[in-house]
């Protein structure tokens with residue numbers, strides 16, 4: 618993936634959210650970086666929390682990527698840095714997850730009086746995983762069959778999300794996905810905003 622492709626997939630991710638009526642007007646830097654820049658960008662004096670996508674496990678064939686995608690989540694998000702050189706499906710899925718954090722912190726919150734700030738880990742990571750999973754499903758459907766490699770990687774990444782049952786990501790996804798299946802995305806988001814939890 619080169620920087621030009623990265624801008625394109627970033628725009629696609631914004632379009633994906635826009636199609637769900639969730640505009641992201643971020644004020645942060647979203648960058649494709651190399652390992653050196655990644656270290657520089659994610660090391661700040663006040664030690665921001667750095668996130669690794671938990672859908673990539675230690676037993677994974679693509680385990681090398683697990684440390685490579687970071688979201689810097691200080692008191693507010695300061696940037697999203699994606700490491701250069703990974704497959705498009707993985708990079709884009711990760712971006713969809715990270716941009717949901719951005720939406721919760723900026724887009725979703727600004728229009729509705731801080732409603733999504735201070736969510737617990739399970740709720741926040743869970744709904745971000747739901748979005749990544751939703752994007753993978755729609756992307757797989759839209760790809761022509763000749764793009765077998767991407768389709769199969771997408772199926773695999775989906776399976777990874779679905780099969781995880783523990784931790785903030787796993788439990789959060791199971792609850793969030795069940796809620797979205799039952800009540801739809803918009804209703805589930807409204808419920809989260811009002812109660813800071815998933816519907817039962």
Ligand SMILES: [Zn+2]
Pocket residue numbers: 668714715718742745
């Ligand atoms: Zn996350």
